[in-house]
Amino acid sequence: MEFLFESLWSAILMILHLDRDLFEALGTTLRVSLTSTGIASLIALPLGFVIARYDFPGKRGVQSLLRTALALPTVVVGLFVYAFIARNAPLGDMRLLFTPAAMVIGQVLLIVPLITALTHAALQENVKLVHEEATLLGASPVAASWKVLSESRHAVVTALMTGFGRVVSEVGVALVLGGNIRGLTRTVTTAITLETSQGHFSSAFALGIVLLALVLMINILIQTLGGRREAV
Amino acid sequence: MKLYDLENVRLQCSDRFTLAIDAFTLAPGERVAIVGRNGSGKTTLLRLLAFLETPSAWDRFTYRDRPYAPGRMNRNGLGFLRQQPYLFRGNVAQNLAYPLKFKGVSRREIASRVEAMLAMIDLAPLADDAARRLSGGEQKRLALGRVLIGEPQLLLLDEPIAHLDGHSRAVIERLLHGNGIPLLVTTHDLHFAHRVADRVLNLTAGRISPSLPENVLSGRRTGGVLTTGAGLEIHLPPETAMQNGNENLMVMLDPRSLVISPEPLTSSMRNCFRGRVCSIREQGGNVWLEIDCGERLTAIVSRASYEELALNLNREVAVSFKANAVEVL
Known part of the structure; x- marks a missing residue:
């Protein structure tokens, strides 16, 4: 128990002292995670919509692949991208390895299947009905698709938050593709790994508490904004 | 246009x-x-x-x-x-x-x-x-x-x-x-x-x-019985029969729910009328019979049943159906 209280106190002190390493890691975590979630949502939301809305040959196979991809180990995704962007790899000249961009690429690959699968699950019950109704009322194909997403907005936001939660807490991609470079690619989770490997367990735990607090604040913010929109 | x-x-x-x-x-x-x-x-x-x-x-x-x-x-x-x-x-x-x-x-x-x-x-x-x-x-x-x-x-x-x-x-x-x-x-x-x-x-x-549905009959309901214009007394489903009062009513009978037999049947079916076959035609693999029981009722039977019953024009038959087969419109 003492260890837990010590960790909590360390977390509070880090925040009060505006610990530079902590805020750099938090900044990188937020920047990379929000960017990858944003890019992934641009791919996964339309993909989830199309899979839910239309019947096509091989649809069941695609659904199975998506479900399988949910179990992708983050390190495997990191290694997969590494194989393309390492110095001697096909995309080596782009010098992406150990940059935030590389981390974003890895994280996008990690959560596109997740957000797609959750979007598909959220939409599949009503998608045909809502799309058809909007179309019959004169909506263009784009407007009708948007209506489908907005009718299931809570489930869609949950899908996005789940994707964000996955990347903000992952360590495999960040470590393999980012390299845990202080001030550049060190995220809260890679910092936790470092502190743990050095035996600084309470510092590692304190970082975990800060990360959870941050995600909680983002969740509350989204819920509040969503609630206000709903009330309008 | x-x-x-x-x-x-x-x-x-x-x-x-x-x-x-x-x-x-x-x-x-x-x-x-x-x-x-x-x-x-x-x-x-x-x-x-x-x-x-x-x-x-x-x-x-x-x-x-x-x-x-x-x-x-x-x-x-x-x-x-x-x-x-x-x-x-x-x-x-x-x-x-x-x-x-x-x-x-x-x-x-x-x-x-x-x-x-x-x-x-x-x-x-x-x-x-x-x-x-x-x-x-x-x-x-x-x-x-x-x-x-x-x-x-x-x-x-x-x-x-x-x-x-x-x-x-x-x-x-x-x-x-x-x-x-x-x-x-x-x-x-x-x-x-x-x-x-x-x-x-x-x-x-x-x-x-182009025609109205088959077997649409109208008449006056008294309790659980509808008396049609031609005097046919049709027993109605219990939920209608339980309603109080008299009223003009229109009902429909699914031609598939009508049972045709040479003689009246002893069965749980509440409605049984005698009549004569006045029209026979084949459609969709089934035989459509029109039977004049005072009101003209249409029944659909399979080809095999039609042959087994040896039905022909003017043949006297019995038409039976359950009260629950009557659909109130």
């Missing part, structure tokens, strides 16, 4: 039957009602005409003289009301505004048109209420208002008054009478069909026929 012109259009509805439209036209200004039992293909027919279903074969299928092309038909001006409408999230006024928003109408015009429509569908006091919390009748009125606010040039309405209270029925009928828009409406209610439409067609097992 014809709004619709169909010839030999086929669409597989289910394993049970295929929607088979031999010939159907809808002229501008015409109002047509389609009556038929549950599962006869009424909804599928409307969905076909709204281009939501793709026919498997057709010799001619035109809409406003334009040949049908799968996935490329323009639905502009076509108003479609589902039997169970889907209402969007939001309040009543917001739901009414959607068709206008989709068309890019200005906010000011949307506000005034929504206000006018709220009054027409008698939902003005509920304008700010959540659409999905309305009663079934209110939801149907809202859905019809949402169709009408887009100023359609043709209405396809699927069972608009099914399971509605008297007030909602009256509002919907008033709306339909007042607009003069060409109409194709499906319903179980023959009286409603005749009130809103110029032409009433029958749809049985996916086939349109």
Whole structure:
């Protein structure tokens, strides 16, 4: 128990002292995670919509692949991208390895299947009905698709938050593709790994508490904004 | 110009039957009602005409003289009301505004048109209420208002008054009478069909026929018995029989529920009449018999039964059916 209280106190002190390493890691975590979630949502939301809305040959196979991809180990995704962007790899000249961009690429690959699968699950019950109704009322194909997403907005936001939660807490991609470079690619989770490997367990735990607090604040913010929109 | 012109259009509805439209036209200004039992293909027919279903074969299928092309038909001006409408999230006024928003109408015009429509569908006091919390009748009125606010040039309405209270029925009928828009409406209610439409067609097992449904009888109910104009006394289902009072009633008998036998049967069937076979025809692999029992009743039997019973014209037979087989219209 003492260890837990010590960790909590360390977390509070880090925040009060505006610990530079902590805020750099938090900044990188937020920047990379929000960017990858944003890019992934641009791919996964339309993909989830199309899979839910239309019947096509091989649809069941695609659904199975998506479900399988949910179990992708983050390190495997990191290694997969590494194989393309390492110095001697096909995309080596782009010098992406150990940059935030590389981390974003890895994280996008990690959560596109997740957000797609959750979007598909959220939409599949009503998608045909809502799309058809909007179309019959004169909506263009784009407007009708948007209506489908907005009718299931809570489930869609949950899908996005789940994707964000996955990347903000992952360590495999960040470590393999980012390299845990202080001030550049060190995220809260890679910092936790470092502190743990050095035996600084309470510092590692304190970082975990800060990360959870941050995600909680983002969740509350989204819920509040969503609630206000709903009330309008 | 014809709004619709169909010839030999086929669409597989289910394993049970295929929607088979031999010939159907809808002229501008015409109002047509389609009556038929549950599962006869009424909804599928409307969905076909709204281009939501793709026919498997057709010799001619035109809409406003334009040949049908799968996935490329323009639905502009076509108003479609589902039997169970889907209402969007939001309040009543917001739901009414959607068709206008989709068309890019200005906010000011949307506000005034929504206000006018709220009054027409008698939902003005509920304008700010959540659409999905309305009663079934209110939801149907809202859905019809949402169709009408887009100023359609043709209405396809699927069972608009099914399971509605008297007030909602009256509002919907008033709306339909007042607009003069060409109409194709499906319903179980023959009286409603005749009130809103110029032409009433029958749809049985996916086939349109110009006549009314088979075995529609009217008469006076006294307790659990309906006495038809020709004096046939028909025992009614218990739920109708339990209602107090006398009233004029219209009932329908499914030709498949009629049992034909050479002599009256001793059975649990409450209705049994003697009559003579006055017409025999073969259709869809079955034999359709018309039996004169005072009223003319149509029965459908299989080819094998027909042969086993050695039926022929003028043969005297007994017609039996359960009280529960009588459908009150």
